[in-house]
Amino acid sequence: MTDLQRLDDALKQDGGEVREAGPGDAVDGVRATAVARPASAEGVAAVLREATAQGLVTVARGAGTALDWGAPPERVDLIIDTTGLDRLVEHGAGDLVVVAEAGLPVAALSETVRAAAQELVVDLPPDRLAGGSTVGGALSTGASGPRRLQRGGIRDLVLGATVVLADGTVASSGGKVVKNVAGYDLAKLLTGAYGTLGIVVRAAFRLHPARPDRAFVVATGPLADVAARARDVVASQLAPAAVEIDRPSGSDVAEVAVLLEGTGSAVARRAAAAAELLGGVVQAESPRWWAALPGGGAAAVGTRVSTSSTNVRDSTGGGGGSISGVGTYAKATATLTGVADLLAAARDAEQRYGVGVALRGTAAGVLHTVVTGTPEATASAVGHLRGAAPSPREGTVTVLRASREVRAALDAWGPVGGLDLMRAIKRQLDPGRNLAPGRFVGGI
Incomplete structure (x- = not known):
């Protein structure tokens, strides 16, 4: 039983607050008992200790x-709301480094560093940015976007972090920190771990100078052809900032968009060369789908779509079957050459199982997919997509958002390498399984 008074006492010196959970205080449908909102790292440590x-x-x-x-999660007794930790601690413009607390919205951080003609190249989906996605949330979900191709995901940009472990220990690792924990790079270890190893309270990031000029090159074509042309651009000397592919559900064609960044006439020259290589056109603005999750509307946010039969049709008017239920969101990875196989597997899954499969992401092999169909058909389609890669080293499909019916019909994580090591780290950092148990792979 949760003792709210003792939790509240733990935050007295911090200026934070504890309250009973309300109807909206749930984690993926699992209701919480209480919510604590600390105002400092020390407050997080005190409330976690208690x-x-x-x-x-x-x-x-x-x-x-x-x-x-x-x-x-298996259950939720307490939610720690990190939005009380919303300070920009340091912006070392000369060193291209920024240090921020976990509850600071990424959009606010970006606005601050933009004034110094710098940027944190995370490229969160527009809906997450608009919703106030925080530094800690971006780290916990391992965020990345189109420009990951050239500058990496958030895991590559984080220099160090201060973390509170389950027992209230405040630990740090990496750059711009004081006390280091031997043996672990906590910042990278916790990136993409969904809060199962510790709670990030502060993080330092590498910034990049903002590039003032940009151009997009866009082309469409058959799936295999687009994948091949996109691969050629990635492997070229044009140094694209991003090469993105968008394949709508039910379609035999895809669109590829290349982003060139830089200064002045050099961008225009590279864009012209990319247009020749792609057989595409140069444009000043990004495609409307740029950086957004695929599927659009209900499917993209995991809400229910119409249960009436809907024909999924390709560009030639051929049938793809009926879809109903909820949109299942997954993250797929592939090798540079395996992207073509993933695109082909998406179209084949639609024709076999009567689902819709939208794919969008970098041509270098990190794509987002939304599958719409019945739970059984969705599970079969996800299995079919996984079959496009012979082993986890060559590609994975991880289901991130789905209904309970879909989760019951499949293994959301699929084959995972190094699971024993991951479990050993969980035992080391959170032996009592007090932090979000069950949220990560293998029940971690």
């Missing part, structure tokens, strides 16, 4: 824009 002493299960929450990603 929560663990009470045997409570704790889940961290920022803006909640991806709180239903991953798997539902």
Whole structure:
């Protein structure tokens, strides 16, 4: 049983607050008992120390824009709301480094560094940015966007982090920190771990100078042809900032968009060369789908779509079957050459199982997919997509957002390498399984 008074006492010196959970305080459908909103790292440590002493299960929450990603936790006794930790600690413009607390919205951080003609190249989906997605939330979900191709995902940009472990220990690793934890790069270890190893309270990131000029080159064509042309651009000397592919559900064609960044006439020359290589056109603005999750509307956000039969048709008017139920969101990875196989598997899955499969992401092999169909058909389609890669080293499909019926019909994570090592790290950092148990792969 949760002792709210003892949790509240733990935050007295911090200026934070504890309250009973309300109807909206749930993690992927699992209702919480209480919510704590600390105002400092010390407050997070104090409330976690008390929560663990009470045997409570704790889940961290920022803006909640991806709180239903991953798997539902086994239970939720306490939510730690990190939005009280919303300070920009340091902006070392000369060193291209920024240090921020976990509850600071990424959009606010970006606006601050933009004034110095710098940027944190995360490229979150527009809906997450607009929803106030926080620094801690971006780290916990391992965020990345179109420009990952050239500058990496958030895991490559984080220099260090201060983390509170389940027992209340405040630990740090990497750059711009004081106390280091031997043996672990906590910042990278916790990136993409969905809060199962510790709660990030502060992080330092590498910034990049903003590039003032940009151009897009866009082309369309058959799936295999687009994949091949996109691969040629990635392997070229044009140094594209991003090469993105968008394949709508039910379609035999895809669109490829190349982003060139830089200064002045050099961008125009590279864009012209990319247009020749792609057989595409140069344009000043990004495609409307740029950086957004695929599927659009209900499917993209995991809400229910019409249960009436809907024909999925390709560009030639051929049938693809009927779809109903909910949109299932997954992240797919592939090798540079395996992207073509993934695109082909998506079209084949539609024709075999009567689902819709939208794919969008970098031609270098990190794509997002939304599958719309019945739970059984969706599970079969996900299995078919996984079959496009012979092993986890060559590609994975991880289901991040789905209905309970879909989750019951498939293994959301699929084959995973190094699971024993991951479980050993969980035992080391959170032996009592007090932090979001069950949210990560293998029940971690």
